[in-house]
Amino acid sequence: MYRRIKNTFGIEAQADKVLEYRTEAELRTFVSALAGESLLHVGAGSNLLFTRDFKGTVLHSGIRYVMPVHEDAEHVWVKAGAAIVWDDLVAYTIARGWSGAENLSLIPGEVGASAVQNIGAYGVEVKDLIEWVDCISLIDGTPRRFAVGECQYGYRTSIFKTDLKGQYAVTYVTYRLDKQFVPHLEYGNLRSELGDKAELTPADVRRAIIDIRRAKLPDPKELGNAGSFFMNPVVSRQKFDDLHALYPQMPHYEVEHGVKIPAGWLIEQCGWKGRSLGAAGVYEKQALILVNLGGATGADILRLCHTIQHDVAERFDILIQPEVNVL
Ligand code: EPU
Numbered sequence: 001m002y003r004r005i006k007n008t009f010g011i012e013a014q015a016d017k018v019l020e021y022r023t024e025a026e027l028r029t030f031v032s033a034l035a036g037e038s039l040l041h042v043g044a045g046s047n048l049l050f051t052r053d054f055k056g057t058v059l060h061s062g063i064r065y066v067m068p069v070h071e072d073a074e075h076v077w078v079k080a081g082a083a084i085v086w087d088d089l090v091a092y093t094i095a096r097g098w099s100g101a102e103n104l105s106l107i108p109g110e111v112g113a114s115a116v117q118n119i120g121a122y123g124v125e126v127k128d129l130i131e132w133v134d135c136i137s138l139i140d141g142t143p144r145r146f147a148v149g150e151c152q153y154g155y156r157t158s159i160f161k162t163d164l165k166g167q168y169a170v171t172y173v174t175y176r177l178d179k180q181f182v183p184h185l186e187y188g189n190l191r192s193e194l195g196d197k198a199e200l201t202p203a204d205v206r207r208a209i210i211d212i213r214r215a216k217l218p219d220p221k222e223l224g225n226a227g228s229f230f231m232n233p234v235v236s237r238q239k240f241d242d243l244h245a246l247y248p249q250m251p252h253y254e255v256e257h258g259v260k261i262p263a264g265w266l267i268e269q270c271g272w273k274g275r276s277l278g279a280a281g282v283y284e285k286q287a288l289i290l291v292n293l294g295g296a297t298g299a300d301i302l303r304l305c306h307t308i309q310h311d312v313a314e315r316f317d318i319l320i321q322p323e324v325n326v327l
Helices: 024-033 086-095 111-117 202-216 237-246 263-269 298-316
Strands: 014-021 039-042 054-061 066-071 075-081 130-137 143-147 168-178 253-255 258-260 280-282 290-292
Touching (some): 024 054, 024 168, 075 086, 086 111, 086 168, 086 202, 111 168, 280 298, 290 298
Parallel strands (some): 039 054
Antiparallel strands (some): 130 143, 130 168
């Protein structure tokens, strides 16, 4: 009994079995019944590229509970089930006047993946909001709560993608939201997009972010994609100085361990923006996004990925790495 695995790239991929659980208890039952079998836990499939079928069982959370669990004068803590659509959670918090998540509006995917991937946009990362992450071991079904400090968060990474990869399913994430609104408007054209309105609300920022994203990012319902395909590379100060002398117009951001260069810019410089290789394409408005032009296989997308990596490495001596999980 093969079953199709959902993914926003629109790639055909099958698993032996696809199971959805509604509660932590049901997940533990599945884990003990499936002991020794290959398991793959997925979210909405918005950050996955399948290059083959999966010989094993795909698990997906159906936990959709959301509830404020604690508050003080300044904050409210909201516990959300892993299967809640991330942007629905953002809308829920903003509708109640709680802020902090507005810059992360419209990021595709579910709550569980937000904590695995450390989603980020417009100067905010979800690690800034997370208080703890509740998990169930996929090995023996034991529950474990990770405080944010234990999650080893970094740029688009966490312990769930590295040391503990494949070992835990996220069941709930608890986020700390603000009662007092402190806007984060430093990134790119966000401030100018908002105009000069005197009293900004989180809903205003959410609307501006949605407009910016809609104008620049393809809707997976119309054009298969997984958001940014590559991570933005961080290079040493020396390497940056050498490149900057050659390309004074190169955009860049100072970060902790060097200088971050937008991979979209590097790819565009190599002439790939809007170009394609068979049914795999580079999105015409944002070169960081690879798209399925119709009927692409995972191998087609991967071939385009390798070709772009090769061209960027040849021209800039930088190896850009996928952000998307390639399976
Ligand atoms: N740029 C180009 N050409 C392009 C694309 C970008 O020259 O084709 C330049 C832009 O002009 C700008 C710079 O690169 O100077 C940065 O571009 P942008 O603001 O669009 O952001 P990004 O670095 O390409 C990152 C995230 C996005 C997030 C935006 C906004 C990663 C891998 N991507 O993209 O996240 O929405 O910043 O914060 O960090 C995602 O992770 O799926 C994602 C969409």
